[in-house]
Amino acid sequence: MILDTLNYLLRFVLLVFFQIAIINNIDLSTYVNPYIYIAFILSLPYNTKPWVVLVLSLLIGMTMDSFSSLPGPHIAATVLMGYSRRFYIMFSTNKDDQNAPIKPSVSTKGPIGFLIYALVLVFIHHFMLFFLEAFSFSQFFSTLARIFFSTLFTVLLIILGQLLFYKIAKK
Amino acid sequence: MKNLVFFIYKYYVFFMFLAFEFFALIVLFRFNNYQQASFLNYTSSTSSAIFNTMNSTTGYFNLKTLNDSLQLENARLRTQSLQSFYQNGITKTEINDTLFKQQYVYISAQVVNNSISKRNNFITIDKGAFHGVKRFDGVICPDGVVGIVWQVTPYYSLVQSVLNSKSSTGAKIKKTGDIGSITWDGSNSLFAQLSKVNTYVPVAVGDEVVSTAQSASYPEEIPIGKIVKIDRNPEKNDYDITILIHTPFSRLKNVYVVRNLFKESQHAAETKALEEEAKQ
Numbered sequence: 001m002i003l004d005t006l007n008y009l010l011r012f013v014l015l016v017f018f019q020i021a022i023i024n025n026i027d028l029s030t031y032v033n034p035y036i037y038i039a040f041i042l043s044l045p046y047n048t049k050p051w052v053v054l055v056l057s058l059l060i061g062m063t064m065d066s067f068s069s070l071p072g073p074h075i076a077a078t079v080l081m082g083y084s085r086r087f088y089i090m091f092s093t094n095k096d097d098q099n100a101p102i103k104p105s106v107s108t109k110g111p112i113g114f115l116i117y118a119l120v121l122v123f124i125h126h127f128m129l130f131f132l133e134a135f136s137f138s139q140f141f142s143t144l145a146r147i148f149f150s151t152l153f154t155v156l157l158i159i160l161g162q163l164l165f166y167k168i169a170k171k
Numbered sequence: 172m173k174n175l176v177f178f179i180y181k182y183y184v185f186f187m188f189l190a191f192e193f194f195a196l197i198v199l200f201r202f203n204n205y206q207q208a209s210f211l212n213y214t215s216s217t218s219s220a221i222f223n224t225m226n227s228t229t230g231y232f233n234l235k236t237l238n239d240s241l242q243l244e245n246a247r248l249r250t251q252s253l254q255s256f257y258q259n260g261i262t263k264t265e266i267n268d269t270l271f272k273q274q275y276v277y278i279s280a281q282v283v284n285n286s287i288s289k290r291n292n293f294i295t296i297d298k299g300a301f302h303g304v305k306r307f308d309g310v311i312c313p314d315g316v317v318g319i320v321w322q323v324t325p326y327y328s329l330v331q332s333v334l335n336s337k338s339s340t341g342a343k344i345k346k347t348g349d350i351g352s353i354t355w356d357g358s359n360s361l362f363a364q365l366s367k368v369n370t371y372v373p374v375a376v377g378d379e380v381v382s383t384a385q386s387a388s389y390p391e392e393i394p395i396g397k398i399v400k401i402d403r404n405p406e407k408n409d410y411d412i413t414i415l416i417h418t419p420f421s422r423l424k425n426v427y428v429v430r431n432l433f434k435e436s437q438h439a440a441e442t443k444a445l446e447e448e449a450k451q
Contacts, residue, residue, distance in 0.1 A: 020221075020225075021225055024286065027286070027287045027288045027360065027421055028288065029288060029359075030287075030288045030289075030290070030357055030358060030359065030360060031358075032288070033288055033289065050184040051183070051184055051187055054184065054187050054188060054191060057191075058191050058194075061195070065198075066218050067218050067221075067222075069291075069293035069295070069329055070199070070202060070291060070293070071198050071199065071202055072195050072196065072198040072199025072200075072202065073195075073199065075191065075194065075195035075198065076192055076195035076196060076199070079188060079191040079192055079195065080188075080192065083184070083188040086184070130290070132199060133289060133290055133291065134290045134291075134336070135291075136336075139356075139357065142356075142357065142358065143290070146290070
């Protein structure tokens, strides 16, 4: 249990650091803004208490917001994603799995299962985030394009990262 | 009452979610409201320090290009200095010059944090109120305009980049002197849009666009960009012009904050004129 908590603490710090120090400095295009830090919320075990998920979402959102010049969007988006996660899990898995300490990943959910899980939740997060950042509906379709491409890149990076660390863990 | 407590207890996750979202929106609206205290004031001490540390580690990588650009600028300034002009007269008289009064003060600063791919981009620089930076001062770099100081803390400032949906920079076409306004549509960080240029103005692709002192934030004729595309706006009687920005936002490092010492008196004159107009 303690080992698990430490593991998640380390993951929290590493993901936030990776996001701020590296991902935020890759300026591919104005349409591609991946936010991989939400992999932290995605990877929480199924049986994590809902309020713990919400508090952790708030914490990681606040951390990200304190490094951005427009505070608020990250908190709102991550909390929304953390809340929706519960319903997706209820909808997609059986009762036994929901109460087991299974960590959602490519190896536990299978490639397709995890891909859909990540796509849905990352899309919810990015939808909230990008619209709050733009703070208007005036360029609706350009914001929608941003959300679409960024979601694809975020999911791609999260899955790549998992494959990488999964291989290392196996060795 | 008991039922209410039970109801809240049963759906406590939902109420927690609502409370957190409410909190996020309050924070967001507070910051978007310009009059309120800035969020940066609360977080700048830690996050700016972290950005500073990251910057000092990565700063070495582009030291050479930076030096080159500074050297070029030095050369240009030396050419303009008095010593580089040949004295044509024989006698030299010294006069106490009251014709010239200093209008602009430049404060050199380093970019600590920068983004170019968001819809609203901001730049953090390492000079603040302590160094004499004030809100709405212009920020320029050797190649062109960068943005306007948006928030000031004692040791850091947040600059609203030209690459921001809320930014609107007064500009003019260098050749003709006609005034327009630079905005950014958010699709590409290399190009910006120049609007409000009337159709009778003879613009051409390749014309230089420079800043104008009318906005009181920038000095006259700081380069902004070059016209690459001209479209006629069918609804209004003006052009939609696309310009290629000269400022290399992606590798911005050394910038100058421009403090216009006459800004207050310019604003005072303008507001006075507006007030008198309102009275009539």
